[in-house]
Amino acid sequence: MPDLTKTTAVAASDDASAPAPAPQPVKAEKARSLWGDAWQDLRRNKVFLVSAVLILLLLTITFFPGWFTSANPAYGDLSKHFLQKPQLGKVFSPEWLGYDQQGRSVYARLVYGARASIAVGFGTTVLVTLVGGLVGMIAGYFGGVVDSILSRIVDVFFGIPFFLGTMVVLNSFPNRSAWVVIGALGFFGWTQLARVMRGAVITTKQSDYVQAAKALGASTPRILFRHILPNTLAPVIVVATISLGVYIGAEATLSFLGLGLNGVSWGNDISDGGNQIRVAQWIMLYPSIMLTITVLAFIMLGEAVRNALDPKTR
Numbered sequence: 001m002p003d004l005t006k007t008t009a010v011a012a013s014d015d016a017s018a019p020a021p022a023p024q025p026v027k028a029e030k031a032r033s034l035w036g037d038a039w040q041d042l043r044r045n046k047v048f049l050v051s052a053v054l055i056l057l058l059l060t061i062t063f064f065p066g067w068f069t070s071a072n073p074a075y076g077d078l079s080k081h082f083l084q085k086p087q088l089g090k091v092f093s094p095e096w097l098g099y100d101q102q103g104r105s106v107y108a109r110l111v112y113g114a115r116a117s118i119a120v121g122f123g124t125t126v127l128v129t130l131v132g133g134l135v136g137m138i139a140g141y142f143g144g145v146v147d148s149i150l151s152r153i154v155d156v157f158f159g160i161p162f163f164l165g166t167m168v169v170l171n172s173f174p175n176r177s178a179w180v181v182i183g184a185l186g187f188f189g190w191t192q193l194a195r196v197m198r199g200a201v202i203t204t205k206q207s208d209y210v211q212a213a214k215a216l217g218a219s220t221p222r223i224l225f226r227h228i229l230p231n232t233l234a235p236v237i238v239v240a241t242i243s244l245g246v247y248i249g250a251e252a253t254l255s256f257l258g259l260g261l262n263g264v265s266w267g268n269d270i271s272d273g274g275n276q277i278r279v280a281q282w283i284m285l286y287p288s289i290m291l292t293i294t295v296l297a298f299i300m301l302g303e304a305v306r307n308a309l310d311p312k313t314r
Contacts, residue, residue, distance in 0.1 A: 048304035054297040071108035113266040121248035127186035136197025170259045200232035238306040245298030
């Protein structure tokens with residue numbers, strides 16, 4: 001009978017003499033920036049995903065309206081007046097959502113109205129972001145007399161009611177194109193972004209990397225656009241995204257009052273449909289629904305971005 005004790009001892013001796021396995025190197029996880037963390041949060045946010053899909057669909061309609069309808073939104077056939085009810089079974093056809101009082105397809109005007117409203121919203125947002133961002137950055141960085149002068153100019157514009165000032169400006173233009181409406185809205189809408197940018201720059205310019213850049217002799221434009229601007233974009237993007245929806249609603253309101261775009265617009269269609277609301281509610285109903293969905297989508301997107309970029313919500 002073999003000696004089990006001796007066999008066990010030999011095996012243990014062999015295991016002890018065997019070299020220990022080399023430890024596996026642990027791969028360090030790459031540190032994510034603020035934007036990387038924000039993107040990870042946004043990908044898991046259902047509100048962001050829903051609003052992003054809606055905005056993508058609206059942008060597709062804006063740039064490619066011919067994909068959705070072949071009808072001319074300005075062509076009116078009086079034989080197809082508003083008393084002819086919508087043919088809801090004929091999806092995407094000109095008579096799908098009925099006709100207005102001039103025999104124009106409500107669905108076609110709905111599709112082409114998206115181009116006008118979204119173009120004005122995006123154009124105004126870009127304008128106020130550039131003007132307000134530049135003014136706020138200069139005021140916050142230089143401070144002193146420059147800050148005092150620019151801040152008083154901002155206060156003057158803040159004292160003018162936004163809609164009243166815009167209506168006065170637009171009333172002096174008989175032919176109001178998209179550029180005219182964008183200019184009028186941007187002329188009175190840049191002040192909020194200027195204040196947001198000014199506060200962000202005042203906080204950022206006290207950082208160590210900005211002070212180090214100054215000590216190394218970096219020029220003022222380099223400090224502003226290389227070091228300060230990238231670190232102040234988060235609050236500006238949030239305000240600009242939310243404001244985009246607000247400007248789309250503002251354009252529709254001005255068009256409803258007869259001071260907006262001269263052409264196909266949701267606001268014009270809502271205004272025209274109000275006269276026939278008792279007998280043809282769809283003329284006013286469908287543009288109102290599209291306007292509400294569009295404004296809500298951009299506001300939801302802005303709120304989702306704000307929550308993702310705000311460290312206090314983490």
